[in-house]
Amino acid sequence: MNSQDFDLDTVKHFFEHDYHDRGMMKWQGFYLSDHTAALNQQNQQLNAVYVPRPQQSLAELTQVLDDAYQRQQLVTIQLKTVDQNNRHLPDITTLIHGHNANDIVIDSDCFVPLQEIRNVAYKKTEKL
Structure with missing residues (x-):
């Protein structure tokens, strides 16, 4: 295909009316299981409640x-x-x-x- 085979108006119309960018949704599949496990562990640590032990002398x-x-x-x-x-x-x-x-x-x-x-x-x- 050379530069004379496509019409810029057709391309412009496609991106304005037909193509819908999903934003970050398309990148969600790229997280590795190790990454999601680490994120889950970090979230658990942030939400953990640490019981205060007795004050020692x-x-x-x-x-x-x-x-x-x-x-x-x-x-x-x-x-x-x-x-x-x-x-x-x-x-x-x-x-x-x-x-x-x-x-x-x-x-x-x-x-x-x-x-x-x-x-x-x-x-x-x-x-x-």
């Missing part, structure tokens, strides 16, 4: 954290921080890499102030 917190640091055991840490809907954030599961008088060091040299920790407990290991 500073002595209890430091005892568990020091023991976990010496034994290199995983702990789960619940922070006092809440989101804009007044819901607790997900627990942090980590090893303790160090500490000083006011902070603990967790993954990637991230400092967490002791005053921000609500509860800390040893990570329960699943038996095989």
Whole structure:
């Protein structure tokens, strides 16, 4: 077909009256199952409700954290921080890499102030 075989008015009429672009609907089929599974998991985490555990005293917190640091055991840490809907954030599961008088060091040299920790407990290991 060369440029003289089609009429621009016919093409214009087709796109104005006959062709209906479905927009993003046509791209929905391109999501892979891994992508949709990850999106569903992310949505579940955003809608999850984390029950506040009891506030531990500073002595209890430091005892568990020091023991976990010496034994290199995983702990789960619940922070006092809440989101804009007044819901607790997900627990942090980590090893303790160090500490000083006011902070603990967790993954990637991230400092967490002791005053921000609500509860800390040893990570329960699943038996095989």
